[in-house]
Amino acid sequence: MPSDKPFTSVAILGLGAMGGSLARALSGLEAGPAVIGWSPVEEERTAAEAAGAVISAPAEWQDAVAEADLVVVAAPLKATCRLISSLASSTPIETTLSDLASLKAPLARVVAEADAQARWVGSHPMAGTEESGFSASRADLYDGARVWCVADPSAAPRVKRLHALWASLGARPAAIDAEEHDRLMAVASHLPQLVSNALASVLAQNHVSPDRLGPGGTDMTRLAASSSEVWRDLLEHASPDLGAGLRALAECSEQIADLLERGDFDGIERLMKETRAWRLGT
């Protein structure tokens, strides 16, 4: 490499909350890479340019990636799979490909089909917001966040560079296997999302409006405002562990209702003590 920077020119395809935040963060680095952006939405391209998150945002993604040594796709899962596949066949082998999708096994399959295993390092930052669009992006979104990185062993040199890029943003990159990642996400990410939807649904049925909630109920239903489009894509590829997790949650809720009805408050206190210990790591 001509420089000690992990990458000198980064193209980000998708300028929503995730891609926009990456663009802002990279552009905010001292001596960071040149950042070019693209979005299918003209307003997002204009907003990202106006905010200084990108040095340019051409109307066609092909123009955005032409000079890049790293392309990061920041789109819903299906669009990400399509773009990674197109990028594998239309960019030089030196160009490293990455993405921010929340599931990795479907992408690993697309990459294998395109015979691009040595060029792809998938990223999944454990950061986000229930809001969407460039207006929801912020430069510090990834600061302190765990970023799961998934790659074939043949991509090892690129993994090192991508880890360095994430670390330069204050994120905490770590390697994980695609299948293991997706199983973990079923319970650590998809399950909390759907439990928030389920709770919101019960509150709505009970005619409790969100302004009647305290900070606890507000936090517990925040994810219920998430984009159904983004989630539909993910849930179509979710691990069967998600359904099992929902059924375990249902069973636990029924058990607590039984304890309440039986007046077994020792049982409830025991459960609360156990979950408190889990949550505080004690």
Add this chain to the structure above:
Amino acid sequence: MPSDKPFTSVAILGLGAMGGSLARALSGLEAGPAVIGWSPVEEERTAAEAAGAVISAPAEWQDAVAEADLVVVAAPLKATCRLISSLASSTPIETTLSDLASLKAPLARVVAEADAQARWVGSHPMAGTEESGFSASRADLYDGARVWCVADPSAAPRVKRLHALWASLGARPAAIDAEEHDRLMAVASHLPQLVSNALASVLAQNHVSPDRLGPGGTDMTRLAASSSEVWRDLLEHASPDLGAGLRALAECSEQIADLLERGDFDGIERLMKETRAWRLGT
């Protein structure tokens, strides 16, 4: 009243996160009331004095309330009922009695038994933290928070003064009936708490540690760290609506699991759109 302040001397019995925050907020007011505190725990009394949250914190609560024209009990529910009962018989009728407990019907009963309806204005601020103790208190805890106020019609003049006190802290007081309040809390507050415990329990069963969660899962399990002592007291008096809410949550979780297994992603998207609209108030 000799002054246009709602109260000139406030005694706060209990200096944990809730009582300590009230003490800090009142002591921070320009020309606010004198604030005297009491806690059964010596360290809390010392900490509150050292922080300037109270002008004094005697070892016996009887000494704390002697000069007060308002006494606010900030303790778990059972202890609050005991203290309000004792205060009703041991303080002059001019002393207004209040509390911060999360359920109001049990207190209204205690107040009625003590024939103190004209003196008691219960408060329930929709604010709090999963942490406990004076170290978790903060001066701005009640800023912007809804505070439900429960009182007998005969206490109307005191209600006005208590509303003024809460408003002086930036809180939003509103009157509500005790029974209606407790039914609302079963779904708006107790249900989200127990759903957080249930989710934490499922994650623990799946050997997912809290540091594996993203911001969504972290928010969804924050309440699981709440004090089981405080909650046990509340749950013993919770409305039957809570058990019904837990069963509705279980049913909704099972329905989502069914939709996933059937591959009915239209159904899931519909549910997510409905809960998003509810959450955003659209």
